[in-house]
Amino acid sequence: MYVPGGIPLPSKSSARLAALTVAAVCSAASTVVLTSPAHADSVRIRDIQGTTRISPYAGKQVTDVAGIVTGIRTYGSSRGFWIQDPDADADPATSEGVFVFTGSTPKGVAVGDAVTVSGTVSEFVPGGTSSGNQAVTEITKPTVKVVSSGNPVPAPVLIDAGAVPDAYAPAGDPAANGSVNALPLRPATYALDLYEALEGMNVRVADARVVGATDPYTELWVTVKPDEHDNRRGGTVYGSYTAQNTGRIMIQSLGKPADFPKADVGDTLTGATTGPLDYNQFGGYTLVASELGTLESGGLERETTRKQKNGELAVATYNVENLDPSDDTFAAHAAAIVTNLRSPDIVSLEEIQDNNGATDDGTVAADRTVAKLIDAITAAGGPRYDWRAVDPVNNTDGGEPGGNIRQVFLFNPERVSFTDRAGGDANTATGVVRERGKAALTVSPGRVDPANEAWRNSRKPLVGEFVFRGRTVFVIANHFNSKGGDQGLTSQYQPPARSSEVQRHLQATAVNAFVKEILAVQKNADVVALGDINDFEFSGTAKALEGDGELWSAVKSLPRDERYSYVYQGNSQVLDQILISPAIRRGCDFEYDSVHLNAEFHDQISDHDPQVLRFRP
Structure with a gap:
């Protein structure tokens, strides 16, 4: 789980400051x-x-x-x-x-x-x-x-597309470590300067489209620029570090939480939404509404991908957000896998917690968690999946303390076989050897270079050797470290620092090095590296993963306005990726789908949308 832009997303036991996000905690x-x-x-x-x-x-x-x-x-x-x-x-x-x-x-x-x-x-x-x-x-x-008493409230300032500049923020003062605090405000030039010049004032947005669904903290995001990097589902796509989508603004309410609209992306707050303009740590500039527009549904529906053909291998990645046996989302996740994803042959699951979830008692096994999900999938009409994983050492892989999240492979044994090679554990590195002229793993399932400092307090990659219609496919399941600690887009430091990406770059380099080992033994090997990469398709992390062409992020096969798997602060953006080796890409016989069934909805069962790749090995 992650909060792109810099703040870690709250887990189930999060100590986020209040059920209602407020300006801040005074200290x-x-x-x-x-x-x-x-x-x-x-x-x-x-x-x-x-x-x-x-x-x-x-x-x-x-x-x-x-x-x-x-x-x-x-x-x-x-x-x-x-x-x-x-x-x-x-x-x-x-x-x-x-x-x-x-x-x-x-x-x-x-x-x-x-x-x-x-x-x-x-x-x-x-x-x-x-x-x-x-x-x-x-x-x-x-x-x-x-x-x-009884005086008229000053008329609100209308914030609309004509008022908000296209440029997001001035460059910070180098003499002040990049801070913009001392720079004169230029509200006609920069969006953040405009919002700062309105801080504390009564403002209004009108007929604003929702670009970030209502969350558990009674907040949503709208845009006052409906044409700004919009997509067909009503969202605003984040496509580069220089395109910050200036029309986004958070909406909260001064009223009762029960009266706050339950909005999805693509809905509209029709009429006027009016109130003071505040600033808080979770979203920056925020309209705290004393008057809320009327919610008009945009009719957004959850997507369903197509079924793979007989000769196609379907591989998916799905972050199930801290799933443990006490959760009530198993049936919903099963329905998503069976109905929306059409029962992929291989599913890489991220954030599978151990058998007692966040209870921190040394438990690391997750067999009960996985079995409960497999049973739910079967009950939903899906296949009886088999599974493989490697248990972590207690509290060494980050995530919710005591939860011991890890990646898990589900696979349909009627379509795919798994090549088991004994010896894999939390601390044993998987190697690559040549067998009968082809690449093979020394342990399967296994972990990629688990002693590497790149994985300190972070999930280690899980790798497995699968066989589909006689062809070996290597699958590397990843969950890179989150963006926690990064400065937010509305930071006083411009451009904001992305300190967390240093570790992700090391992680990407380690995975790429392992892929190089496979390709050095077998140039035409089918390799899929996938998971919650916690970074964008245009990021330095993605470039390090791709290397010199050893891998390629297949989400880039989609049109730019369809490239997203996560919505954060009103930005639809890529975090989850499936990368493929040259043998898969060269054939051009693959199809990628980002299946939008969670991130845009207020009643999401995970904050991530799953990704599916279909190809012919």
Whole structure:
């Protein structure tokens, strides 16, 4: 599991801060005080916000800051209210709104109240300063006076395709380690500058298409640019590091969670969605809606691939998201494999947990987990799959502590046979030898170079030797390390750092080296490397896997707007890949399908879409 762009996705036992994502958790570690507190004369909100991302009054006390209350947050850890100056100036770089942090449920104020606020200006960094996130300008430790009530709320600023620039963010200042914090805001030039110039203000989007389904934390993503890298299913495709899709924005609600729409990609929030513009650690700029548009269904349906022909081998990869025997998703996963994937001959499963899931008691075997899934597949009308795997050493392969996730091969013994070669265990490396002029594994199933530092606290590749219609096929199942620790797309550092890819590059290099060993023995060997690569098809990770042509990512055979297996922050993107050796690619007799049945839906059973490759060995 992963959170592309930098934050690890929550697991089933995740300690994500609240059922409702809020602006952040207030702590001393995540508040930047630039100067010692000092008194300042009465100022306007625009003076506090200034023309850069950091307030010129940060750390100072301000008195009698006037504004109209536009929204009140009574839940989560960042409780308080927004105020906005109804008399805007002519400078588009200065926001007229600001958040007043009270810490507890605000009392004595209501939307429409004209108030004056005295307190200390702080720059609060959601997720802490180490996250690289931008800061939210706040007034803390406030003293509030209500001047009058029932005033009209300042009219919202419309955020639409014409308002949002195509350029995403300025390049950061090299003298500040790439930070954009001190750069003057240019809201007509850069999308992130526009959003920052509207921070805390009442804003509106209208008839906005959903590009990220409602998640368990009561949030969804829309785009205000319906034509921006759109695809036929209503999503917005992420196709390069320089195409950040500037029209995306997160939507949350100031209302009850039960009233939040359950939206899928391609749906539309018709009418107006209005509220203060906030910034949080999980999505960056967020419209916290006091008024939500009406959900109109786009009619999106789960995809079904075609059945493989008699002479075709169907190989699939499917991340089943921390599956353990206590889950209630076995029947749904079985239906997906049988109905939507049409019972592939070989299925590489990622994130199979051990027999007691996240219970951290030393259990590593996963036979109960796998047997329960196989039984469910048979009950759904699929084949009685056989399986192979290698148990990991306890708590050495990353993932949820105690869960011991690993890759597992399912295969249909009526169509495919598995060549067992004894000796494979968690610490034994599989080698390649020549047998009767062809490549063979020394152990099967086995692991690829498990002692390599590339796999520290990460899943080791599982490799197996299969035979289909007399032809040997080598399959390498992978689950590379996540993007945890990367800076988000809305980071104060531009371009954001992708520190996690260093390990993935090492992992990709190790897998490519193993493929080279196979091809050195048998040039025309059929090799498939597949799994949750946790990186894009255009990434350095993919290039290292492909090497000098030893492998090729077959997702690139699809049109660009169909290349995705995961949706994160409204970006439809590739994480799961199937790579093929030259013998498979040269024949041009293969077909690739990214089967969209999870990532775009609010009721997903996994956050990944499975991938299927059909070819004739």
